[in-house]
Amino acid sequence: MVDYTMPGAYQRSTGTFFTVLQRRAAAHASAAAPQGGRVLDVGCGPGMLVRTLARRRPDLRVDGVDVTPQMVEHARALLARAGLADRTHVVAGDAAALPYPDASFDAITSTMSFHHWSPLGVAVREVLRVLRPTGTAYLYDVGVAPFDGVRAAVAGVPGWTCERVLVRGIVLPSVLYRGVRLRRVTS
Template identity: 40%
Template structure:
């Protein structure tokens, strides 16, 4: 998968004016600050995954940043193979560094790439998760098409982002993808000690193939 790193210069331009947060020293600052704030959300994702009773399979974390959630998943579910992908070379470098330190590199793989052109074969993953990344995606239709493509039949997508994300925007994008006609569940999510929900979760499931 690492051959895709040759595209990094084209990909990183999509980081726009927030580039400094996700590259260079900013990636380590992000790890030490923002990740602390989102850790309760990561715990919610772990709880949601546990509800599936998925004892084997592959999980993809889109917009993985320094890979904290992906590594948490690997520690919590020792029989799962976990992948994380992010546009930032420095974030992925940091994620790989932490994975080596935690001695889980046999089960966790981090790749540089764009949600609009995922470097994975069709039907690769049982579950795709994404946290606080959706609002960075340009034109939601193509990312949703890619998520559908890499899902196994019956696989699930759980996208968590701030509650200000409008459900109507995601539903409109969904309607022009293969997820059209699939009910999209959306709910406000409370985490940690917040007295109110600050996140929203969008849930989609790829239809199962049936014999004809």
């Protein structure tokens, strides 16, 4: 069994499988964030997506939060080595109690994390709390993850919607991963 609290073991076991998913997450978050915006990766693990976002959009401030201290330490070192420490910030924290003020982020991503969030409804409401009114969150996970729980949590927050997002593989839609977009309902 892989110890997913250890960055090296995590990266060896997920490597290429997550690359396509993280590229998709980076593309969606980059498109959603305004010039000079702020993006959060919830469950950032070893910081790969934070690094990808910061490289892709040099105008963005990119934050990451992860519950595992070893992952946070690894992510900080990775970002420092990449010369991105001035525009990135990674902290230890739980998705069900995000350590940020209300309406802090223009875009939020999460890849392969929300199936761990507990309680799921509280964590989803936390994501909506720290998202700016004009912001968008993209949550991606394996197809068997509790997407119904995400939809139910969003339905309980007036003014927000949860929509399915196509996760493309290299050529065709992915059969492994699914995604949803959370955003304000527009008239």
